[in-house]
Amino acid sequence: MNISNVTIIGAGPSGLYLARELSKVMNVKIFEEDRVLGMPPHCTGLVNLDSLKVLGITPPIINTYRYVRITDLEGNDITFDFRRRAIAMVDRPGLEHYLIDEAGSVTLNLGERVMDLGNGVLTTRSRQETYELAIIAEGSSAVLAKKFIPWQPNYVYGVQTDTKTYTTSNLMPRGDDEIVVIFDRRLSSHYFAWIVPKDYYEFRVGIADDLNTWVKFTELLKIIEAERYKPFGGRIVIGGAPERVTAMGNVAVIGDAAGFVKPMTGGGIIMGMLSAKLLSESIYGAIKEGLSINDALQMYDMAYRKFIKNRVKALSAASYVLHMLINNSLSNALKLMSKVDVEVYDYDDHVNAIMRAFVKRPSVFARVMYSIMSELSFIEPRRISELIKNVFR
Numbered sequence: 001m002n003i004s005n006v007t008i009i010g011a012g013p014s015g016l017y018l019a020r021e022l023s024k025v026m027n028v029k030i031f032e033e034d035r036v037l038g039m040p041p042h043c044t045g046l047v048n049l050d051s052l053k054v055l056g057i058t059p060p061i062i063n064t065y066r067y068v069r070i071t072d073l074e075g076n077d078i079t080f081d082f083r084r085r086a087i088a089m090v091d092r093p094g095l096e097h098y099l100i101d102e103a104g105s106v107t108l109n110l111g112e113r114v115m116d117l118g119n120g121v122l123t124t125r126s127r128q129e130t131y132e133l134a135i136i137a138e139g140s141s142a143v144l145a146k147k148f149i150p151w152q153p154n155y156v157y158g159v160q161t162d163t164k165t166y167t168t169s170n171l172m173p174r175g176d177d178e179i180v181v182i183f184d185r186r187l188s189s190h191y192f193a194w195i196v197p198k199d200y201y202e203f204r205v206g207i208a209d210d211l212n213t214w215v216k217f218t219e220l221l222k223i224i225e226a227e228r229y230k231p232f233g234g235r236i237v238i239g240g241a242p243e244r245v246t247a248m249g250n251v252a253v254i255g256d257a258a259g260f261v262k263p264m265t266g267g268g269i270i271m272g273m274l275s276a277k278l279l280s281e282s283i284y285g286a287i288k289e290g291l292s293i294n295d296a297l298q299m300y301d302m303a304y305r306k307f308i309k310n311r312v313k314a315l316s317a318a319s320y321v322l323h324m325l326i327n328n329s330l331s332n333a334l335k336l337m338s339k340v341d342v343e344v345y346d347y348d349d350h351v352n353a354i355m356r357a358f359v360k361r362p363s364v365f366a367r368v369m370y371s372i373m374s375e376l377s378f379i380e381p382r383r384i385s386e387l388i389k390n391v392f393r
């Protein structure tokens with residue numbers, strides 16, 4: 001290997017997981033624009049526990065869950081049962097601190113935003129310096145990433161708060177092991193809302209949508225009689241997928257900035273760390289075989305194109321169709337499937353969960369599909385052309 005220094009831009013889960021891995025074999029320097037690691041937090045923190053095992057990490061966990069109940073405002077619902085507490089809410093700032101503590105010697109420059117990058121030179125507000133290998137892990141903004149790999153992520157905006165409520169509405173989780181997801185177009189027109197128990201009467205409540213998210217967030221809190229404490233949130237990448245994830249032989253992009261997400265939910269913590277694992281393993285492989293950094297990046301890019309890109313693209317299209325449905329077919333689907341309990345195995349595999357729901361009630365599958373197809377045929381041409389663009393981009 002012809003290099004011994006790596007510069008990472010962004011200290012979120014993707015950048016820090018990579019730092020943890022590469023600090024075993026290289027000098028690692030990180031630039032993070034925020035002044036305090038992990039703050040402000042902007043995420044619900046839900047992950048599949050088994051995926052943490054695959055990544056070999058044990059970050060602090062706030063609570064764990066066995067059930068995910070999907071409901072509309074009328075109470076038509078379907079419950080996915082993971083048969084054990086398989087989903088965890090990780091403590092997001094805690095995850096960042098855990099990863100940096102696990103890393104070897106790393107130079108962490110907090111409060112320093114990278115303004116520009118290219119031709120081996122990195123610029124912040126206060127300095128310019130050279131880099132041998134630069135990894136962009138800047139999250140959903142993807143400002144620097146787009147300079148190297150032109151792509152257009154699909155976004156929604158998420159807002160949430162940690163709050164208390166004593167309401168007994170059937171929208172509330174029935175136990176501390178149940179996550180409630182509200183799919184109702186009167187609330188979120190193109191995404192969904194969530195209520196996740198943290199402790200007795202304490203919940204993380206949020207909503208994501210493409211327009212007027214703040215107004216809808218206030219409405220949601222009113223419905224469940226909850227107070228608004230300090231809200232947090234941000235842009236959620238829900239799809240798109242760049243053609244490649246490396247450039248110029250010494251730049252690679254990981255995490256949200258390269259579209260490593262689950263488009264159905266916008267979850268990107270695990271996918272981001274997996275992208276870091278994929279990249280670090282390509283670099284270990286190159287070191288072992290005496291290959292160059294360019295070869296390592298080619299391996300990472302090939303793995304991305306072979307295993308990730310098309311899956312993310314297909315799920316982006318499926319997610320796009322699901323989230324643009326108007327209320328009729330959504331609540332029809334929920335009514336038809338109402339009160340069905342479905343056993344599932346993997347929180348990260350949404351396609352499997354949906355298929356299991358349909359296998360449980362095969363007779364309603366056709367009716368749900370019919371309802372969806374007839375609604376799609378009434379969708380404005382603009383939306384259809386957006387969908388086609390999304391699928392073939």
Ligand SMILES: Cc1cc2nc3c(=O)[nH]c(=O)nc-3n(C[C@H](O)[C@H](O)[C@H](O)COP(=O)(O)OP(=O)(O)OC[C@H]3O[C@@H](n4cnc5c(N)ncnc54)[C@H](O)[C@@H]3O)c2cc1C
Pocket residue numbers: 009010011012013014015031032033034042043044045046047112113114115137138139140141144158159160206232233234235236254255256257261266267268269270272
């Ligand atoms: C409301 C909401 C709820 C969510 N809930 C979940 C969930 O339950 N489960 C899940 O898996 N995912 C969830 N996500 C998505 C999840 O937050 C992201 O997928 C994940 O954080 C991506 O990690 P990352 O390291 O790639 O990027 P980030 O976590 O965004 O980290 C990027 C870091 O780079 C820094 N940075 C950016 N630009 C620069 C620059 N130019 N110079 C220096 N530093 C820079 C940023 O300050 C940031 O710290 C949620 C997102 C939102 C907004």
